[in-house]
Amino acid sequence: QDYYNINQTTLSIALDYIPAENHPARYINQLVENLKLKYNYQFGRPREYNLSAMLKLVLLAYSYGIFSSRKIERFARENKPAGWLIADQVPSYRTICRFRISAELTDLTTDSLSQMTQYLRQNGLIDDVSFIDGTKILADANKYSFVWKKNTIRFDKMNREKLVTLLGELHEAKVVGEVPAGSELTPELLDVMISKVEDHLVDLNETIVATQKVSPNPVKQQRRT
Numbered sequence: 001q002d003y004y005n006i007n008q009t010t011l012s013i014a015l016d017y018i019p020a021e022n023h024p025a026r027y028i029n030q031l032v033e034n035l036k037l038k039y040n041y042q043f044g045r046p047r048e049y050n051l052s053a054m055l056k057l058v059l060l061a062y063s064y065g066i067f068s069s070r071k072i073e074r075f076a077r078e079n080k081p082a083g084w085l086i087a088d089q090v091p092s093y094r095t096i097c098r099f100r101i102s103a104e105l106t107d108l109t110t111d112s113l114s115q116m117t118q119y120l121r122q123n124g125l126i127d128d129v130s131f132i133d134g135t136k137i138l139a140d141a142n143k144y145s146f147v148w149k150k151n152t153i154r155f156d157k158m159n160r161e162k163l164v165t166l167l168g169e170l171h172e173a174k175v176v177g178e179v180p181a182g183s184e185l186t187p188e189l190l191d192v193m194i195s196k197v198e199d200h201l202v203d204l205n206e207t208i209v210a211t212q213k214v215s216p217n218p219v220k221q222q223r224r225t
Contacts, residue, residue: 025081056085069093
């Protein structure tokens with residue numbers, strides 16, 4: 001007999017979830033706790049979120065290849081290890097966005113870089129040897145696909161500079177309140193704009209990866225004719 005019925009009232013037994021010892025969430029938790037953060041800033045309104053918890057959530061999401069603020073919010077809501085890191089207090093995508101472009105995170109990254117390097121070295125995750133190669137293998141590409149180092153550096157630098165400039169301008173406009181005269185822009189609308197830029201970049205990257213290379217290139221053939 002089938003007893004499956006998700007609409008039936010049941011007596012739930014709450015059990016604390018703890019990730020496995022070798023789960024990335026455990027390493028991220030230890031890493032952030034060992035950084036000895038000296039910042040006491042809180043993010044979010046009306047509810048406030050601890051800086052350490054926000055940093056742990058973002059790092060875990062990045063380790064899963066999730067970079068959009070909206071997708072990080074959904075990840076925090078649906079992923080058990082993520083919920084464990086933030087004590088099941090899920091921030092909104094706007095709070096996550098504000099955190100990722102905040103001056104506090106920039107200062108934290110700068111001040112904690114040496115501590116992070118020391119922690120990784122003590123745990124055998126990095127060493128004192130750096131390997132330099134002439135090519136860069138794409139993580140999500142075909143195993144035989146690669147790009148030349150010079151082109152990779154050039155395009156990565158261009159995209160990074162454009163992204164930093166755009167987000168910086170949006171963030172500055174939000175902080176200092178300098179918007180064009182007669183504009184209807186508000187801090188909340190700027191948050192939405194920043195999130196949409198992030199989502200668009202993520203979707204564009206996924207589209208590029210999913211698009212197969214056509215050979216011969218029809219665009220080049222048309223240009224030659």
